[in-house]
């Protein structure tokens with residue numbers, strides 16, 4: 001798959017799944033705007049990518065997706081730097097049942113904002129792809145994390161409705177939603193909070209049921225989602241077995 005000349009914007013790009021997305025896109029020829037809240041690690045990662053893929057292939061922009069102003073500015077800056085936008089991955093997410101309003105802001109509002117900005121900046125004639133990162137918890141319950149589950153169900157519902165809308169209106173923008181099972185990242189190591197500690201067993205049962213993906217395996221699924229960049233249907237991906245469902 002050649003993505004030469006394509007410009008991607010990825011939120012939460014410095015670690016875990018977002019970093020893996022970024023590397024896959026870079027390996028396939030795209031230029032990538034890396035958005036994250038972590039400035040020092042963001043600058044470090046840009047230096048690593050400069051040596052691996054060449055200078056000018058990435059830019060790092062400090063951006064908290066829960067801030068409308070910061071996300072707006074980051075989209076603007078990406079277009080000023082690279083001239084266009086073809087692929088957006090709304091990936092940034094947290095697991096914090098204690099500060100649940102912040103989690104809703106990041107996991108759901110951030111994805112909605114990033115998608116709407118994508119629709120605003122992508123051009124119908126040139127097409128575009130948006131990948132929203134939900135979770136298997138967007139399809140079923142993660143009892144130890146009810147608000148997290150709600151945000152991820154929200155991402156699935158929003159993406160499916162918009163994917164249908166985009167097809168019906170002929171917007172030329174494909175909306176995808178990715179629903180990974182457990183993936184071995186920093187996120188996966190999040191402590192279960194005290195109130196829900198008794199649900200540790202329930203969570204362990206799910207680990208056992210779905211297994212824990214390593215990033216490299218997970219990336220195979222991501223590549224599959226990106227494959228139809230210029231043609232094909234909207235995809236809904238449940239990545240535990242790297243399979244995709246066609247939307248609607």
Ligand SMILES: NC(=O)c1ccc[n+]([C@@H]2O[C@H](COP(=O)([O-])OP(=O)(O)OC[C@H]3O[C@@H](n4cnc5c(N)ncnc54)[C@H](O)[C@@H]3O)[C@@H](O)[C@H]2O)c1
Nearest residue numbers: 012014015016017037064065092093135182183185186187
């Ligand atoms: N790891 C899993 O088991 C798993 C499974 C299913 C879905 N997911 C989803 O995948 C996405 C990425 O998770 P991960 O496992 O790679 O996590 P991670 O913690 O390894 O990486 C998340 C990245 O997002 C950044 N980030 C956090 N808050 C941000 C904000 N407000 N604005 C911008 N960037 C922010 C962090 O700095 C970090 O670089 C999340 O949406 C998560 O819900 C993860």
Ligand SMILES: CCCCC[C@H](O)/C=C/C=C\C/C=C\C/C=C\CCCC(=O)O
Nearest residue numbers: 135136137139140141142181182188206
């Ligand atoms: C401590 C790590 C937390 C990781 C959260 C992450 O997003 C992963 C969740 C993965 C799976 C568990 C969530 C729900 C699964 C329950 C049912 C799925 C049923 C799907 C279906 O309808 O067939």
